[in-house]
Amino acid sequence: KDFDYKGYTHHASDDDPQYEIKSDKTDHIAAHKGSALKKKS
Template identity: 50%
Template sequence: MSTRYKVGDTVRWNSEAGVIHGTVTKVHLHDVEFMGRQRHCSEDEPQYEVKSAKTGHLAMHREHALHKE
């Protein structure tokens, strides 16, 4: 079963720096360029733009990489 996140949800994800906490800022359902790279998204496999609560940096992850807080 899949969890769907929405804008404003608080989530966490793993990175090289450890566990990062942040907020979903956008949900992408169609292919998009993000930080100079093409990201493949669809309604079946959306990607989530997330903002770190600590640094304010943006990242984009697939649903399986995020965990709801």
């Protein structure tokens, strides 16, 4: 489902979800596709 986030339209679906991520260093919050993320080890 498409959603607006910080003035931008993000295109998400069940097959290609997006996640809201908060930075540990800056507390900045952003939306990213799952394919752009990697697990922290």
